[in-house]
Amino acid sequence: MNAPDDTHESTVCPGCRAVLPRSDWPETPKYNATPECAEVAGELLGFEVENLARLGYLHQLRIDAYGGQHVNPDAPRIGPVFALNGLYMFFERGSGNLDVRTAHGIMANSYDDWPRLVPPAEVGELTAYDVLTAGTVDDVESALLKWAREVWESWPDEDRELIRKLTVELVPERCFER
Known part of the structure; x- marks a missing residue:
């Protein structure tokens, strides 16, 4: 995906506010995101896979950051809870991919009265597009x-x-690591 310019029609993602050129990517009802933003998320996954040795430890974090920034108000309530749980576990408890996925499985099987979380008007300034276009693998990390x-x-x-x-x-x- 190329950066938007004045000659192409663009879209504004309702989740992260990224302005991106229109694409043919399919709709993504799971997230509050334009197809174009979902395409960027897919390209970021591809970049991660190409650089797995360096970026693999951030796989779940990438998923949870995108999920926490693109909360669909009509999606099941467990989604934003899991996204924020993953962010919490990484930043405040030092937990990695496997621990977060294990926690999600345990939580899903032991609780069902999930709160409805409404994201704030602005969910961070950076977007998946900013990450994808950051530059080198070090810059993306x-x-x-x-x-x-x-x-x-x-x-x-x-x-x-x-x-x-x-x-x-x-x-x-x-x-928890810590």
């Missing part, structure tokens, strides 16, 4: 970490505290 932290920190304190409480209540201590 740095941008991805900054993007994910922005998404986590943009959510209201009360929502982040709720995620902390639910996670500590439902997830065994063995899933």
